[in-house]
Structure formats: C-alpha cells, structure tokens
Amino acid sequence: MKYVYSFKEGNKDMKNVLGGKGANLAEMVSLGLPVPMGFTVSCDACLKYYEDEMSISSNICDEIFLQISELEKHTGKKFGDYTNPLLVSVRSGARVSMPGMMDTVLNLGLNDLVVEKFSGVVDNPRFIYDSYRRFIQMFADVVKGFDRSLFEEILDKVKSEKDVADDAMLSVDDLKVVVALFLDLYEKLDGDYFPQDPKEQLMEAIKAVFRSWNNERAIFYRKMNDIPDSWGTAVNVQEMVYGNLNNDSGTGVAFTRNPATGDNKLFGEYLMNAQGEDVVAGIRTPSDITTLNDVMPDCYKEFCDICKVLENHYRDMQDMEFTIENKKLYILQTRSGKRTGAAAVKIAVDLVNEGLITKEEALMRVDGKLLDQLLHKTFDTSSLKNGKVIAKGLAASPGASYGKVVFDVNDIVNKDDDYILVKLETSPEDIEGMAICNGILTVRGGMTSHAAVVARGMGTCCVCGCEELVIDSASKTLTTGSSIVVKEGDYISLDGSTGMVYLGKIDTVDPAIGGDFKTFMSWADDIKKLEVRTNADNGRDARVARDFGACGIGLCRTEHMFFDEERIFNFRKMIVADTVSEREAALELILPYQKHDFMDLFREMDGYPVTIRFLDPPLHEFLPNKEDEIATLANDLSVSVSFLKNKIDSLKEFNPMMGHRGCRLSITYPEIVAMQTKAVCLAAIECVKDGISVKPHIMIPLVGDVNEFKYLKDIIAPLFDSLLLEHNVSLDYKIGTMIEIPRAALTADEIAKEADFFSFGTNDLTQMTYGFSRDDASKFLNCYYDKKIFLNDPFVRLDINGVGELIKIATAKARSVNPKIDLGICGEHGGEETSIKFCNDLGLNYVSCSPYRVPIARLAAAKAAIMENDNK
Numbered sequence: 001m002k003y004v005y006s007f008k009e010g011n012k013d014m015k016n017v018l019g020g021k022g023a024n025l026a027e028m029v030s031l032g033l034p035v036p037m038g039f040t041v042s043c044d045a046c047l048k049y050y051e052d053e054m055s056i057s058s059n060i061c062d063e064i065f066l067q068i069s070e071l072e073k074h075t076g077k078k079f080g081d082y083t084n085p086l087l088v089s090v091r092s093g094a095r096v097s098m099p100g101m102m103d104t105v106l107n108l109g110l111n112d113l114v115v116e117k118f119s120g121v122v123d124n125p126r127f128i129y130d131s132y133r134r135f136i137q138m139f140a141d142v143v144k145g146f147d148r149s150l151f152e153e154i155l156d157k158v159k160s161e162k163d164v165a166d167d168a169m170l171s172v173d174d175l176k177v178v179v180a181l182f183l184d185l186y187e188k189l190d191g192d193y194f195p196q197d198p199k200e201q202l203m204e205a206i207k208a209v210f211r212s213w214n215n216e217r218a219i220f221y222r223k224m225n226d227i228p229d230s231w232g233t234a235v236n237v238q239e240m241v242y243g244n245l246n247n248d249s250g251t252g253v254a255f256t257r258n259p260a261t262g263d264n265k266l267f268g269e270y271l272m273n274a275q276g277e278d279v280v281a282g283i284r285t286p287s288d289i290t291t292l293n294d295v296m297p298d299c300y301k302e303f304c305d306i307c308k309v310l311e312n313h314y315r316d317m318q319d320m321e322f323t324i325e326n327k328k329l330y331i332l333q334t335r336s337g338k339r340t341g342a343a344a345v346k347i348a349v350d351l352v353n354e355g356l357i358t359k360e361e362a363l364m365r366v367d368g369k370l371l372d373q374l375l376h377k378t379f380d381t382s383s384l385k386n387g388k389v390i391a392k393g394l395a396a397s398p399g400a401s402y403g404k405v406v407f408d409v410n411d412i413v414n415k416d417d418d419y420i421l422v423k424l425e426t427s428p429e430d431i432e433g434m435a436i437c438n439g440i441l442t443v444r445g446g447m448t449s450h451a452a453v454v455a456r457g458m459g460t461c462c463v464c465g466c467e468e469l470v471i472d473s474a475s476k477t478l479t480t481g482s483s484i485v486v487k488e489g490d491y492i493s494l495d496g497s498t499g500m501v502y503l504g505k506i507d508t509v510d511p512a513i514g515g516d517f518k519t520f521m522s523w524a525d526d527i528k529k530l531e532v533r534t535n536a537d538n539g540r541d542a543r544v545a546r547d548f549g550a551c552g553i554g555l556c557r558t559e560h561m562f563f564d565e566e567r568i569f570n571f572r573k574m575i576v577a578d579t580v581s582e583r584e585a586a587l588e589l590i591l592p593y594q595k596h597d598f599m600d601l602f603r604e605m606d607g608y609p610v611t612i613r614f615l616d617p618p619l620h621e622f623l624p625n626k627e628d629e630i631a632t633l634a635n636d637l638s639v640s641v642s643f644l645k646n647k648i649d650s651l652k653e654f655n656p657m658m659g660h661r662g663c664r665l666s667i668t669y670p671e672i673v674a675m676q677t678k679a680v681c682l683a684a685i686e687c688v689k690d691g692i693s694v695k696p697h698i699m700i701p702l703v704g705d706v707n708e709f710k711y712l713k714d715i716i717a718p719l720f721d722s723l724l725l726e727h728n729v730s731l732d733y734k735i736g737t738m739i740e741i742p743r744a745a746l747t748a749d750e751i752a753k754e755a756d757f758f759s760f761g762t763n764d765l766t767q768m769t770y771g772f773s774r775d776d777a778s779k780f781l782n783c784y785y786d787k788k789i790f791l792n793d794p795f796v797r798l799d800i801n802g803v804g805e806l807i808k809i810a811t812a813k814a815r816s817v818n819p820k821i822d823l824g825i826c827g828e829h830g831g832e833e834t835s836i837k838f839c840n841d842l843g844l845n846y847v848s849c850s851p852y853r854v855p856i857a858r859l860a861a862a863k864a865a866i867m868e869n870d871n872k
C-alpha cells in the first residue's frame with residue numbers, strides 16, 4: 001500500500017486518502033496555480049500510526065524521505081543546507097475541514113547552525129531569526145505540548161523592553177535575543193536541547209500532527225459535527241514561502257464571496273510582513289483585502305483572477321489562504337467556504353443563475369441545519385461578549401433568546417417583559433407561560449420531552465436536559481455545574497440551536513426570509529415527491545406552517561386545546577364525573593371550543609387535509625397534584641377534597657405511557673369520541689357553508705388491534721354521516737389510525753382493511769420498540785453515546801434498522817390489502833433529514849413536522865428525490 005503522495009500525483013477527488021487540504025493542494029498544482037510544492041502523508045498512514053502503537057513504520061519513513069529528496073530536486077534546496085536550506089511546513093488536513101482543531105508546524109528544518117550560516121548569505125537575515133523563533137515556539141507547543149504562553153511572555157517582555165507594539169518592528173538583534181531565550185526555555189522545559197536534526201524534527205512533527213487528531217478539541221468538534229473518529233488526518237509537508245521576508249511580503253485569507261451575506265464580492269484580510277496565523281491571532285489588525293490593490297496591484301489582480309479560476313473550477317464559493325513572498329503570490333489552501341444560512345441560499349441561487357450549477361446541485365449543497373438559521377432569531381455576534389457560557393444542554397428548539405430567569409409561570413409580573421422559564425421539566429399546565437417566555441430551559445427531559453415538543457411547535461427557543469443544573473425552588477436560584485448561582489430575575493441567554501446557556505443578556509437579530517429563499521424553496525417543491533404537512537394544534541401555528549409551505553396538517557393534538565383556564569375546568573369536571581350523564585354534560589360544554597378551534601384549522605388549511613387525533617394522554621395529566629391546587633379544584637367542582645384525592649389516586653398508574661390512554665380512553669368512555677366527532681363534523685359543515693374546501697381526517701391513536709379500531713369507527717362514521725345528512729352537506733372525510741404500537745405494525749394488513757390512512761407515530765413507536773420511555777431516556781442515553789453503544793438519539797434520528805423495519809413491514813402489509821391507503825409519519829422524525837430520506841425511499845405519501853421545520857423537510861424531501869433519481 002502506498003502511503004505518501006506527491007502533490008503532482010493527487011487530485012481533488014482523493015480527499016479520503018489525502019484529506020481535503022492535500023487533495024485541493026494537488027488539484028491546484030494540476031491547474032498550474034502558484035502552489036509551493038510538497039507531498040501528503042495519507043490518512044491511512046495516520047491510522048497505521050495508531051495501529052502500530054504510535055510509531056511510524058520504516059516503509060512509511062522511507063516513502064517520506066524519498067519524497068523529501070524529490071522535493072530537494074524540485075526546489076534546488078537541501079534539508080539542513082547552510083546556504084540554501086529546504087524549510088517546510090507540516091500541516092494537518094482531514095477528509096473534511098476542521099478549522100483550527102488540529103496542529104501545524106511552520107519553518108521546519110531550521111537549527112542553530114543553519115540559522116547562523118544562512119543569515120550570513122541573505123540580504124535580510126531578520127526573517128530567518130523571525131522564522132526560527134516561530135518554529136521553536138510551534139514545535140514546543142505542538143510536538144511537546146509545552147505551554148505557548150510561556151513563550152508569548154518572553155516575546156512580550158522583549159517587545160516592551162524595546163518599546164514596540166508589534167513583532168514586525170523587532171530588529172534582527174532583538175529577534176536573536178528572543179531566539180536565545182526561547183532555546184533556554186525549551187531546554188528548561190524539556191531537559192534536552194532543541195532538536196537540531198531536520199529529519200528528526202520532521203518525523204516528530206508528523207507524529208504530533210497525527211496525535212492532534214485525538215486532541216480534546218478535535219474530538220469535541222467531531223462529535224458536534226458527526227465526523228467519524230475512524231477517519232484520521234493526513235499530513236501535508238510543503239516547501240515554505242516567506243510572508244515575513246520583508247515589507248513586500250505578507251499573508252492573508254479570503255473568501256471569494258461574502259460568507260455572511262453571500263454577496264458576490266471578495267471578502268478577506270491580509271497583513272504585510274507576517275506569517276501563518278498572524279492574521280487570525282489578532283496581534284495586529286489586518287487590512288481589508290481590497291486595499292491590497294493599492295499596495296501591490298499586480299498581486300491583487302492575479303489573486304482576483306485565481307479566485308475566479310477556482311470558483312469556476314470547483315463551482316462553489318472558496319475559502320483561500322495565500323502568502324506573498326517578495327511580491328510573488330502563492331496559494332496555500334482552498335476549500336469550499338463555510339457560510340451562514342442566508343449566504344448559503346443566496347450563493348446557491350446565484351450560482352444557478354450564473355450557469356455554474358444546476359438547481360439539483362444547489363439543493364443538494366444547502367445543509368438543512370443552515371436553513372434553520374433563516375427561520376429563527378440568532379444572537380447578534382457583536383453582542384456575544386455580553387454573555388458567558390455557564391452550561392450546555394440539548395439543542396431542543398432552535399433560535400436564540402434572552403430574558404430574566406423565572407422558575408414558575410405564576411411569578412411572571414409583566415407579560416411584555418423578557419423571561420426565560422427555567423424548570424426541572426415542564427408539564428402541560430405550563431403551556432401558557434411557555435408562550436409568554438422568550439425561551440425555555442429544563443433540567444430533565446430529552447429531545448421529545450414535553451418542553452421540547454411544545455417549544456418547537458411554538459417556535460420558541462428551548463434548551464432541555466441540562467442535567468448539570470440544580471434548581472432550588474425555595475430560594476429561587478439555579479446552580480450550575482461550576483457552582484455559579486443564578487437568581488430569579490438575573491438575565492440569561494439561550495441558544496436553542498447549540499444547547500448553550502449563557503449568563504448575561506445577548507442581543508438577538510430577527511430572521512430575514514428574502515426573495516432568494518422563496519426561489520430556492522420553489523425548486524425544492526418542484527423536485528420533491530413527499531408531501532410535507534405540519535403538526536399544529538391552533539390557527540396561529542397552522543398559519544406559520546402555511547407560510548413555511550406546509551400542505552395540510554398531519555397531526556393536531558386535540559388535548560392541547562384543553563389547557564386554557566376555562567376549558568381545563570370543564571375538562572376536569574368531565575374527568576371526575578361519576579356517571580355517563582354527568583360526563584356528557586361536561587363534554588357538552590367543551591364541544592363549542594373544540595369546534596371553534598377546528599374551524600380555525602380548516603380555514604387556514606383551505607383545500608388541504610387536516611388530521612385530527614382524538615384524545616390521547618392519560619387523564620391524570622390533566623389533574624393537579626399540589627395540595628393547594630387540589631383544594632381549590634375540589635371547591636370549584638363542589639366536591640370534597642378527599643373525593644378528589646381518591647379520584648386522582650385512582651388514575652395514578654405505574655406505567656402511564658403504557659396505561660389507560662389513546663383509544664383505550666375512547667373505548668371506555670365512548671361519549672368522548674362522540675363529542676370529538678361532533679366537533680369535527682359541525683366545524684367542517686360550517687366551513688363548507690363558508691365556501692372553504694375541508695378535508696377532515698380523523699385519527700385514532702394507540703391502536704394495537706383491529707377490533708379497537710373497528711369499535712371506534714363504528715361510532716364515528718354513523719354519527720358523522722347522520723350529521724352531514726341532517727345539515728344537508730356532503731364532504732369527504734377519512735378515518736385512520738396512528739401506527740405507534742409494534743403490534744399494530746405487525747398486523748397492519750388487518751387494520752388497513754378498515755383504515756383510510758396510517759400515520760406512523762414514530763415518537764411512541766420508538767419508545768415502544770426500544771422499551772424505554774422518551775421522558776426518562778435522557779438519564780442514560782448520554783452514557784450510551786459516550787460508550788458508543790448508540791451513535792444517535794433514536795428519538796431524533798429514526799432507527800432505520802429497528803423502528804424503520806416495523807414501518808417497512810407495516811407499509812408492505814397495508815398496501816397489499818389497501819393500495820390506495822395514505823401513509824405518512826408524524827413524529828419528531830418528520831422533520832429530520834435521514835428519516836425523511838427513509839420515508840421517501842419507502843414510497844410513503846407524506847411527512848408531518850412542526851411548523852418551523854417545514855422548510856427543512858421540504859428541502860430534505862427534494863434531496864431524497866434527487867438522490868433516488870441519481871441512483872436509478
């Protein structure tokens with residue numbers, strides 16, 4: 001196996017072997033661009049290094065030194081030579097770019113003798129000492145792990161003694177002092193003198209770059225970005241060019257278009273007489289790239305031309321690094337530039353209009369996560385300094401927000417003020433408060449906990465499962481893992497897109513959905529096959545979803561309609577009722593509300609299906625559990641406290657998620673189904689009379705046996721038909737079920753004979769298939785990820801092998817008896833890319849997700865269709 005490749009051998013499609021940086025350097029060489037020559041030690045060599053217990057095998061060493069002698073021939077320089085030494089950079093570069101996460105060593109090949117002799121034969125010896133001090137410091141840091149700041153301190157001391165502000169102003173003699181002090185410090189730290197043999201330096205540096213694959217920040221970055229640990233990094237060894245040679249030299253970074261806005265204008269910075277990281281290190285303030293035109297017009301023009309060449313070649317916005325040595329331009333790196341959501345969409349649309357890429361390519365390129373930024377508030381970057389990270393939880397509902405900490409919605413004094421609700425976990429009673437607050441932070445609960453689901457539906461920012469926080473409700477304080485105490489009324493800020501919690505008030509900026517966004521999304525709609533519907537329980541959410549392009553409601557959770565103060569009272573009255581007639585009387589009071597809410601939904605979704613799920617949660621969720629609240633309720637209901645307590649106790653279950661809920665409620669209390677059917681039908685009739693096109697889909701939850709479904713259908717259908725007849729209205733309605741119990745999936749052919757549609761309720765289906773509760777799983781799932789037992793949260797990304805298999809079985813069985821059956825999913829997975837791809841490939845009809853995920857689902861559905869076509 002070959003482990004080392006000259007830049008002359010590689011190309012851009014060899015990223016898996018050469019890493020992104022190496023592959024692109026080789027590609028640029030083949031394009032004839034001015035790139036310093038070099039070679040790449042492959043990612044496989046890195047894996048081999050780890051396999052061989054952190055040593056580089058002799059055959060790889062041989063390949064490396066063969067390439068060094070090739071490089072010597074190519075450059076006419078020699079490793080360790082006194083008058084014309086070859087110096088190299090040793091640069092990390094993995095398959096995908098991990099900016100700043102791994103290490104690089106510059107100016108390798110210098111030693112005391114080379115420096116002394118070489119400086120005798122050049123016009124400007126200063127740069128040699130400057131390069132040496134940089135090399136010693138980088139080697140000490142990267143190879144030996146010594147603290148950089150010890151070296152910085154020396155440099156700062158010399159600078160202040162010489163009374164200069166920046167290191168470009170230090171003279172050659174000053175730099176000699178710095179070098180001597182650095183060498184002393186190195187020897188003190190290491191016990192040995194700084195290594196003088198360039199070959200030894202090289203091998204040590206290559207090993208150090210291999211090791212940097214597993215430094216803490218690289219591991220963290222990989223985890224955040226779903227990059228496998230198994231890839232390893234390549235190492236690029238490249239001839240040095242000197243931006244620090246003189247005042248006709250410099251170094252810079254530039255994007256071919258603006259990465260924040262997407263504007264088609266060169267964007268970047270450079271520093272004269274500087275090297276490497278100086279531009280980003282903030283020691284000196286760099287100049288805007290366009291001013292290079294005044295300083296070195298020829299270089300500037302050449303750079304602009306190269307930008308065009310690279311953009312046209314890669315057909316994408318490029319992020320480039322360059323160095324100018326004595327007025328000669330060199331390109332040191334190019335890659336596709338990272339960009340904001342707004343820039344991603346604008347650049348994609350512009351590139352299509354410029355004829356560089358197709359619409360399909362444009363769609364494939366934009367990451368759904370980036371699209372998300374366009375739909376929510378984000379932090380104002382200039383205000384980020386006002387906040388300090390104090391904790392990190394799950395990024396449960398995207399967006400950024402700030403507010404005063406409040407631990408109980410009843411403590412909110414002014415509804416117009418800014419609040420962040422902080423709770424152990426939220427319950428349905430908190431809904432009203434959640435709507436008032438700017439953001440929600442919970443200690444317990446996963447990505448499908450109540451707080452997360454409700455927040456996503458409302459488009460409110462939410463961080464949940466922040467287990468390191470301790471709430472003391474008595475003293476109304478919050479203590480972080482690092483013992484910072486936050487009091488009620490203190491400002492905190494949340495980033496629901498990253499899970500970060502900040503102390504302090506960080507300003508936010510509103511989302512901007514421009515014309516490009518509409519164009520882009522219309523391309524997605526033209527290509528996608530899946531319909532995208534939304535999960536919405538009220539007119540407001542339905543309107544948002546329509547604006548975001550949802551074609552119908554895939555899930556309306558009717559119980560959410562009961563939590564309003566007046567409604568919950570009547571609902572509780574229904575729950576505690578002892579007789580059918582008492583219960584019917586209470587339900588009669590609830591009916592008008594439900595009908596009214598359904599009308600709102602039908603109006604917003606004129607012409608599109610509205611799927612209404614009948615009552616689902618266990619009844620105890622609707623009853624209070626605090627003493628004082630129980631007393632008040634007993635009084636309001638005119639029953640005794642002990643009667644109410646008994647009632648509440650009788651509803652308690654060991655395992656409520658597997659208890660008396662879903663269709664089981666409706667079967668025990670058919671009058672609830674009757675009321676809900678009436679509400680749907682009467683709302684539909686009234687809307688039809690108003691000229692609205694209504695498509696009600698009634699959905700029965702938690703069916704496990706076809707007989708459950710049949711029993712309820714035999715109540716719903718005759719009632720619906722008789723109401724239509726009575727009002728002399730005709731309309732199409734459907735009755736279907738959620739498939740969320742494994743048994744239902746396995747007997748889907750029996751159920752599909754009776755049902756008009758199935759909606760795979762993947763939240764419950766995941767919970768039931770794994771046998772763990774979605775509300776409790778956050779307790780141990782983190783440990784599962786750490787131990788690599790699970791790679792993803794199955795509540796976020798559909799478990800294709802298990803839960804997906806059940807969906808496949810159910811789909812095949814259902815279609816075999818009822819080819820026209822409408823099939824879709826409505827769990828949280830309905831808005832997640834890989835899960836949507838699964839639905840597309842399985843040939844489902846639709847996905848349904850929360851309103852703010854609708855555009856992401858539309859894009860994901862388009863991508864899935866494009867990939868499917870490509871595979872044909």
Ligand code: ADP
Nearest residue numbers: 036089091092100104238239240241276277321
């Ligand atoms: P990172 O991945 O952190 O950007 P790089 O390997 O790109 O690390 O190196 C950082 C910087 O070092 C480059 O931007 C460039 O300025 C400088 N550098 C790297 N190789 C060379 C070289 N051969 N000659 C001059 N400067 C170099």
Ligand code: MG
Nearest residue numbers: 021321332333
């Ligand atoms: Mg770089």
Ligand code: MG
Nearest residue numbers: 701740761764
């Ligand atoms: Mg369910």
